[in-house]
Amino acid sequence: MSMIMDRISLRLLHAFLMLLLHLNPALGFISGVGDAKVRKGLVDDYDILSSWGSQDQKKNCCKWKGVHCSKHTGHVLELDLRGDSEKTQPLRGKLSFSLLELHHLSSLDLSYNDFNMSQIPEFLGSFNNLKHLYLLEAEFGGTIPYELGNLSHLESIDLSANNFNNVANLQWLSHLSSLKEFVLNSINLSEAYDWADVSLSSRDLPPIAPSTHTHFNYSKSLTTVDLSDNHQNSSIFGWLLNFNTSLVEIDLSSNQLSGQLVEFINILSGCAKDSLEILDLSLNQMTGSLPDFSTFSSLKQIYVGTNNVTGTVPEGIGNFHQLEVFDVSNNSMHGVVTEVHLSNLSNLWFLDLSLNSLALQLNKDWIPPFQLRVIYLSSCKLGPRFPSWLQTQ
Ligand SMILES: *[C@@H]1O[C@H](CO)[C@@H](O)[C@H](O)[C@H]1NC(C)=O
Ligand SMILES: *[C@@H]1O[C@H](CO)[C@@H](O)[C@H](O)[C@H]1NC(C)=O
Ligand SMILES: *[C@@H]1O[C@H](CO)[C@@H](O)[C@H](O)[C@H]1NC(C)=O
Ligand SMILES: *[C@@H]1O[C@H](CO)[C@@H](O)[C@H](O)[C@H]1NC(C)=O
Ligand SMILES: *[C@@H]1O[C@H](CO)[C@@H](O)[C@H](O)[C@H]1NC(C)=O
Ligand SMILES: *[C@@H]1O[C@H](CO)[C@@H](O)[C@H](O)[C@H]1NC(C)=O
Ligand SMILES: *[C@@H]1O[C@H](CO)[C@@H](O)[C@H](O)[C@H]1NC(C)=O
Ligand SMILES: *[C@@H]1O[C@H](CO)[C@@H](O)[C@H](O)[C@H]1NC(C)=O
Numbered sequence: 001m002s003m004i005m006d007r008i009s010l011r012l013l014h015a016f017l018m019l020l021l022h023l024n025p026a027l028g029f030i031s032g033v034g035d036a037k038v039r040k041g042l043v044d045d046y047d048i049l050s051s052w053g054s055q056d057q058k059k060n061c062c063k064w065k066g067v068h069c070s071k072h073t074g075h076v077l078e079l080d081l082r083g084d085s086e087k088t089q090p091l092r093g094k095l096s097f098s099l100l101e102l103h104h105l106s107s108l109d110l111s112y113n114d115f116n117m118s119q120i121p122e123f124l125g126s127f128n129n130l131k132h133l134y135l136l137e138a139e140f141g142g143t144i145p146y147e148l149g150n151l152s153h154l155e156s157i158d159l160s161a162n163n164f165n166n167v168a169n170l171q172w173l174s175h176l177s178s179l180k181e182f183v184l185n186s187i188n189l190s191e192a193y194d195w196a197d198v199s200l201s202s203r204d205l206p207p208i209a210p211s212t213h214t215h216f217n218y219s220k221s222l223t224t225v226d227l228s229d230n231h232q233n234s235s236i237f238g239w240l241l242n243f244n245t246s247l248v249e250i251d252l253s254s255n256q257l258s259g260q261l262v263e264f265i266n267i268l269s270g271c272a273k274d275s276l277e278i279l280d281l282s283l284n285q286m287t288g289s290l291p292d293f294s295t296f297s298s299l300k301q302i303y304v305g306t307n308n309v310t311g312t313v314p315e316g317i318g319n320f321h322q323l324e325v326f327d328v329s330n331n332s333m334h335g336v337v338t339e340v341h342l343s344n345l346s347n348l349w350f351l352d353l354s355l356n357s358l359a360l361q362l363n364k365d366w367i368p369p370f371q372l373r374v375i376y377l378s379s380c381k382l383g384p385r386f387p388s389w390l391q392t393q
């Protein structure tokens, strides 16, 4: 019964898409031969939908491109209409309400299409079974609907690189109790201060705007926060304090974070001390010296390149047996890097010490425990003799 329902609604969806999809201007050269032909060209050219149709041989919607059904029940579980990231052939138009009839849907991917600055429809909040929602770079505008907070089974959401006009409030996120991955990059979040409701009495971090929300209840399972490239300032730190979860990955690269690196690391050690594996703070304006990260027992990848970090490389880094990536490039660090720093790092594969005033002093017959795949040492003092350990790499 529901299989039939799903097929009917998919057919509705199909009819709707056929109505609303417009030819990509890039293909405009085919036009000039009349609208009908252009539309026909659409079906053929848009590989995505060429398999969709009501002709006998195309009736099984589970065989349509981008449609994945349950083998047992026949319910449509996944709809993957992701365009290509070059955006040469996006679907264009607006999302249809009839989509809602696919109520078993657990994964929806409409990334890299062109929704013409329309708002993400509120009805998406009604997909009770949705676990994955990917709408990146899809030309959505307006605001992010609060109703997305109703997606109680949502595990991952990526709304990056859309054109929302005012992201002032992300409180709806706090209801997503199954969320593991939250990606929202390349979006102007400079007004999203309302969600940072914890004040920090620090002279180095800017004050956080007072908030009307007092109780946040962030997901216990959230593991990834990716807010890179968002024009975000240090107010974000207060927001991170709301997570008493097990964050595994924090990517705040390419923002406008300032203040002492050490202070931020102290904040993080309150909420991610045993879980954090990847920390990316590159391309910000963080100052002060590098902490030794010793409270983070699982840290594997440290990126703090292109900030205003000063001081020396702490010897404590040498204890990070599990360290894979160490990038402190393009800061104002000085001092000497020795075997104490490197001799236990057997898992290191990426080392970037470039564009600082660092010197490497290693025994001439030192044999590194690691096999690097990437090493940058420009501006480092290596001499006087050729660092023979490099030959082992
Ligand atoms: C895009 O939106 C504009 C303004 O709302 C409208 O005029 C235009 O018809 C829309 N284009 C498509 C393809 O829906
Ligand atoms: C979301 O849930 C609230 C109640 O928690 C309800 O009032 C609202 O209508 C729901 N919105 C959607 C889009 O389902
Ligand atoms: C907040 O968390 C508690 C305990 O995990 C849970 O019982 C409650 O429903 C949550 N509230 C909201 C609004 O998600
Ligand atoms: C971000 O939004 C703020 C406030 O709306 C605005 O002043 C600023 O110019 C925007 N930044 C960019 C890069 O668009
Ligand atoms: C950070 O952004 C918030 C919100 O736009 C603003 O109120 C605050 O003044 C900013 N802080 C700094 C240091 O720019
Ligand atoms: C975080 O959770 C732990 C237990 O999981 C608890 O001991 C600690 O007090 C909590 N911290 C905050 C700031 O809520
Ligand atoms: C960071 O360093 C650059 C040049 O090294 C300087 O122009 C800038 O003012 C510094 N920023 C901060 C926040 O200290
Ligand atoms: C490296 O590991 C050895 C044992 O595996 C330990 O004795 C030594 O203290 C470690 N060195 C550093 C700098 O952590």
Ligand SMILES: *[C@@H]1O[C@H](CO)[C@@H](O)[C@H](O)[C@H]1NC(C)=O
Binding pocket: 306, 330
């Ligand atoms: C180094 O940092 C400066 C700003 O401090 C930036 O302009 C420059 O592009 C960076 N260089 C590299 C190679 O990242």
